[in-house]
Amino acid sequence: MRLKRYIRVLGIFVRASISAQLEYRVNFAVNLFGSLLLAGGTLLGITILYSDGTPLGGWSYRESIVVVGLFTLVQGYIGAFLYPNLNKIGEEVRQGTMDFNLLKPVDAQFLISSRNINVFRLTDALVGAGLVIWAASGLENASSIGALLGLCLIVTALTIVYAVWFMLSMTAFWFVKVGNVTELFNGFFRAGAFPVSALPGWVRLVFTFLIPVAFVTTVPAEAIIGRWNAGSVLGSGVAAVLLLGVSRWFWTYAISKYTSASS
Amino acid sequence: MSHTDHSTTPVIQVRDLEKVYTVHEKEPGLRGSLASFVRRRKTLVRAVDRISFEIDAGQMVGFLGPNGAGKTTALKMLAGLLHPTDGFVRVGGHVPKERRTEFLKNITLVMGQKQQLLWDLPALDSFLVNQAIYEIPNDEYQATMREFSEILELEGILKKQVRKLSLGERMKCELAAALLHRPRVLFLDEPTIGLDVNMQVRIREFVAEYNRRFNATVILTSHYMADVTALCKRIIVIDKGHIVFDGDLSALVEEAAPGKTVRLELSENVSDERLSFYGKLTSREGLFADVLVPRNETSRLAARMLAELPVADVTIEDPPIEGVIGTLFAGTNRQAVDAVPAGAEQAAR
């Protein structure tokens, strides 16, 4: 009953977003071009790195491309779903329109996380998914079980990214300008374009535990190329559940401290 | 909100409600910015200071008070937006800050200075979003829209992009969006601010009609005295977070203005001294004179003037409400009441 209502509301948001953006058809072409350029640039970098044919840090050329593909896919997810919603929180708190989200009889966290969808940024996700499929299809260790596991790990990865991004945006309740905070996150996240397990030990630790970038691209990639280990898989699931729980707690705390813009 | 108990227990119960804001102070300029960056100075603002009141179902109550008195803060606590620092609040039996679905489906908060409508889309699109969020069945939605369109004259403006609407048209749409789910409790915070007199009157009529039709409980704050006097029999005056008056509008007038004005038109000249014998001479222009007399002696003194003076015509008036409230605040703390812009008086006619 409840779920049905949420799905219906989500459907309305999606439809409204699409119909608002379809007015600008040129945008679609421009975005697709941008996505290809982005992926192409990273690919070129990887190709140069691997130009002498030796694997880097135990990752072959094709295996690295799986990571690039996942990175591009997650970028698309951020651009399409997270950025248009979560980066508005600061503005809404400043102007006081956050009030209206809190007045509605649906979960306000759901509301502020799902209202706007930038459909054009889904091109990134498409290009990313294409890269992953293309690269994995040429790997002998890739299996359907690995692919299935990889899919699950992509879901936990997206959950982790959402939770971290959401918590960073939530700081808007105290510091009204948070654009910089999420930019910082984005900067770190760029590291996700490369296999974290190919990096030196201490960097690896930072990118696994401090900033969970490893779970976002490397771990799902390891599953897809057939090299997963139970520890990372379990760690990814635990991290997702934990971070989601903490973000929920943080949200509850933030709205209990919310003072609303005076008017 | 159960429909069985609203006749017995008050819909809104507030006891010793309190809200303290923590404000970080900053000196102006770069030096001030640096100083506050290193060490933030905190001050506490007691915006609402232990207020108590109860409101029965179907009542319309006006909140009056100068700017910064705490009216908005009080409404936001009632609507569940702000968590009270201390005190007891129940709205329809619910604790507002828990923001339960049944609670939120039965209230609305309209803020004249904020808007919920999507800026780039027609108002109708925002309505559809609200229809889904509030789970309004299609037939009920259609019926409500028909009624609202009729009273608010929404015809022709629902399909225009919100940013292309005039302020008044937008406010009508805001009201419709906020009341689409037919809430039983309305918190209206300066819903007519910035609107011209005609629009103020239209919105006032709409609120009155809504109250009548749905037996809705309404708390209204307004800059315009006319809104409050036209809609609310009961007035709560808030000043510096305290309730300084709670009662009938007429009692407020009586308390704040213990006098009435006897307006005389004389048939021949009479000296100021002679007129001052009956009361305070507040204005004098040739044969026209206003004499302020104690409220409880009005009829006796008016009769004496009629008998003893060459009177051509006489009227007895209450002093204008704006002035009354003004003197009420002037008396308690030398602060003027919220500005009463030109237009409010005309609107009162």
Ligand SMILES: Nc1ncnc2c1ncn2[C@@H]1O[C@H](COP(=O)(O)OP(=O)(O)O)[C@@H](O)[C@H]1O
């Ligand atoms: N979000 C806020 N943070 C800090 N102080 C606030 C905030 N909102 C209001 N105040 C202060 O609380 C007091 C009451 O404000 P408010 O409730 O808006 O009064 P009113 O609506 O009667 O004009 C004022 O002194 C105001 O400066």
Ligand SMILES: [Mg+2]
């Ligand atoms: Mg106010």
